Amino acid sequence: MIRKLHNKIKNNEIISDDLVKEAITNAEKSQKELNAFVTIIKDAKRIKSDNLLSGIPVAIKDNFSTKDILSTGSSNTLKDYIPYFDATAIKKLQESGAVIIGKTAMDELGMGGTGLIAATGPVKNPWNINKITGGSSSGSAAAVAAGIVPYALGTDTGDSIRIPAAHCGIVGYKPTYGLVSRFGVFAFASSLDTVGVLSTSVEDAAIVIDQIKGKDEYDMTSWNSENINLLNSLDGNVKNKKLFYIKEICDINNYEEKNDEVIKTLKEFNKTIKKCKELGIEIEEESFDQKLLDSIYPTYLTIASAEATSNMSNLTGIIFGPRGKGNTIDEMMKDHRTKGFSSLIKRRFVIGSYVLQKENQEKYLFASAKVRHLIVNKMNELFIKYDGLILPASSEPAPNINGIRSSHLRTEQYLAIANFGGYPSITIPSGFVNDMPIGVNITGKIKDDANILNIAYTIEEKLGYKNQTTKGWK
Amino acid sequence: MNHKFTNEEVTNLADKLLIGISEEEVKDIVEELTFVANSMNVISEIKEINDLKPLTHPFDLYETSLREDDEYEEGHDIEDLLSNADFTQGREIEVPKVVG
Numbered sequence: 046m047i048r049k050l051h052n053k054i055k056n057n058e059i060i061s062d063d064l065v066k067e068a069i070t071n072a073e074k075s076q077k078e079l080n081a082f083v084t085i086i087k088d089a090k091r092i093k094s095d096n097l098l099s100g101i102p103v104a105i106k107d108n109f110s111t112k113d114i115l116s117t118g119s120s121n122t123l124k125d126y127i128p129y130f131d132a133t134a135i136k137k138l139q140e141s142g143a144v145i146i147g148k149t150a151m152d153e154l155g156m157g158g159t160g161l162i163a164a165t166g167p168v169k170n171p172w173n174i175n176k177i178t179g180g181s182s183s184g185s186a187a188a189v190a191a192g193i194v195p196y197a198l199g200t201d202t203g204d205s206i207r208i209p210a211a212h213c214g215i216v217g218y219k220p221t222y223g224l225v226s227r228f229g230v231f232a233f234a235s236s237l238d239t240v241g242v243l244s245t246s247v248e249d250a251a252i253v254i255d256q257i258k259g260k261d262e263y264d265m266t267s268w269n270s271e272n273i274n275l276l277n278s279l280d281g282n283v284k285n286k287k288l289f290y291i292k293e294i295c296d297i298n299n300y301e302e303k304n305d306e307v308i309k310t311l312k313e314f315n316k317t318i319k320k321c322k323e324l325g326i327e328i329e330e331e332s333f334d335q336k337l338l339d340s341i342y343p344t345y346l347t348i349a350s351a352e353a354t355s356n357m358s359n360l361t362g363i364i365f366g367p368r369g370k371g372n373t374i375d376e377m378m379k380d381h382r383t384k385g386f387s388s389l390i391k392r393r394f395v396i397g398s399y400v401l402q403k404e405n406q407e408k409y410l411f412a413s414a415k416v417r418h419l420i421v422n423k424m425n426e427l428f429i430k431y432d433g434l435i436l437p438a439s440s441e442p443a444p445n446i447n448g449i450r451s452s453h454l455r456t457e458q459y460l461a462i463a464n465f466g467g468y469p470s471i472t473i474p475s476g477f478v479n480d481m482p483i484g485v486n487i488t489g490k491i492k493d494d495a496n497i498l499n500i501a502y503t504i505e506e507k508l509g510y511k512n513q514t515t516k517g518w519k
Numbered sequence: 520m521n522h523k524f525t526n527e528e529v530t531n532l533a534d535k536l537l538i539g540i541s542e543e544e545v546k547d548i549v550e551e552l553t554f555v556a557n558s559m560n561v562i563s564e565i566k567e568i569n570d571l572k573p574l575t576h577p578f579d580l581y582e583t584s585l586r587e588d589d590e591y592e593e594g595h596d597i598e599d600l601l602s603n604a605d606f607t608q609g610r611e612i613e614v615p616k617v618v619g
Contacts, residue, residue: 334565347555382536391533395533412559415573416568
């Protein structure tokens with residue numbers, strides 16, 4: 046899509062200003078039904094360049110600092126916050142000539158996986174506005190799926206790019222940890238947070254990350270990736286590639302709720318596996334200890350909550366954010382935080398605080414970090430034999446907004462494996478169940494992004510959902 | 520035997536974080552903390568973790584180097600730093616008096 050638009054601009058078949066204007070108009074029109082944007086930038090400007098992204102509109106998740114543009118993280122604690130600097134990824138996008146037309150709604154501060162916990166209200170799925178988008182990169186996913194922008198930036202701490210991509214029938218790519226600088230992104234759980242992209246093709250995802258990746262002196266966890274060119278690595282050759290899937294995740298007998306949607310999603314996954322084999326990819330089954338799989342969610346919850354509690358202690362309403370009422374600083378901060386945070390954020394903070402108490406660290410935090418180590422060791426061993434892990438991105442399509450239950454949030458956390466180990470991981474659309482899109486996810490070893498993207502690119506061609514959008518919203 | 524979380528314990532934890540919580544929120548937090556505690560019991564049965572160290576970052580390959588002493592960066596403008604504060608006075612953020 047991006048290359049096509051670039052060529053059309055270059056050959057004067059379309060004018061960038063018209064493209065940008067159309068995206069802004071569509072964003073505005075979509076708001077009533079999709080509610081994907083926190084801010085729409087009507088006077089979006091750009092620097093002209095020869096870059097593939099030049100003149101093409103993009104939307105940005107609202108947890109990226111954007112100079113002079115409201116950046117709220119979809120939290121009332123930051124409802125008026127206007128950064129005076131750009132995040133590194135934003136700076137690099139702007140240098141390419143990309144045109145930022147809006148900031149997208151998200152689950153507050155990146156926590157939550159539904160798209161229902163944004164200060165500006167629920168984000169709706171363009172395929173069916175009664176369904177959730179998934180989260181936390183909810184608005185970014187909705188905007189891309191509805192065809193408003195060809196791509197959007199997101200962040201992924203547990204599955205926050207890859208689940209909404211699956212629920213909205215698009216591509217969601219979380220690169221290796223540190224491939225893209227986190228400088229200027231609101232920190233949630235620093236050891237898991239990753240900047241990535243939502244797009245309608247693997248090629249587009251490669252183009253975007255090629256542009257924004259690189260070592261950044263402001264992020265010590267970023268690394269030199271000059272030897273990696275993702276776009277040039279997409280050659281469609283998957284000869285001798287080997288993937289595995291985890292038996293327990295793909296076996297219907299292991300699901301408490303064997304409902305129609307789970308059964309169909311797993312059936313579709315088996316069809317995808319068959320098609321991958323037709324491409325010449327070797328696929329084998331590996332078994333995981335069920336206890337270890339059951340530990341993924343509590344491990345994620347413990348680590349992420351602990352890191353979030355610490356990172357977000359700066360949200361006080363004193364040096365930024367709306368000032369709370371009170372006679373003392375403590376009273377002001379308490380008023381600001383009590384009114385500003387949603388119930389989910391409060392819950393996470395209290396859990397984080399509990400596991401960080403000295404007497405609880407060994408039993409909770411360190412035990413979780415040891416489980417993380419065990420899972421990463423097991424994955425690293427498997428990655429000696431295999432190029433990657435292939436899984437259904439979610440065990441069912443997007444649930445109804447009114448049908449969200451807490452158990453749903455607990456069962457869908459297998460993708461956090463990629464955050465535990467910093468692995469590159471990509472979701473691509475793989476079909477439909479009951480008229481809603483589903484996706485397949487591929488995760489590979491660290492810094493092997495080029496290989497994983499090429500495998501996804503090849504599978505994407507075979508499956509036939511490339512450049513898929515709803516062309517509006519239903 | 521699992522630790523039984525009480526409303527008072529949860530309210531105290533929230534208080535330390537300078538967060539006020541409603542009765543409904545207390546109930547939800549007790550439920551989720553109980554889930555976490557029960558899960559930790561399952562985790563403690565995974566024997567292989569006993570020999571492992573906690574993993575606090577995905578991988579240890581960070582390239583860092585010390586800058587040269589003569590390199591420095593311009594500071595931020597004070598106006599920028601204060602631009603998001605609701606109450607300021609000159610070059611400072613205004614808060615209630617905290618010392619006698």
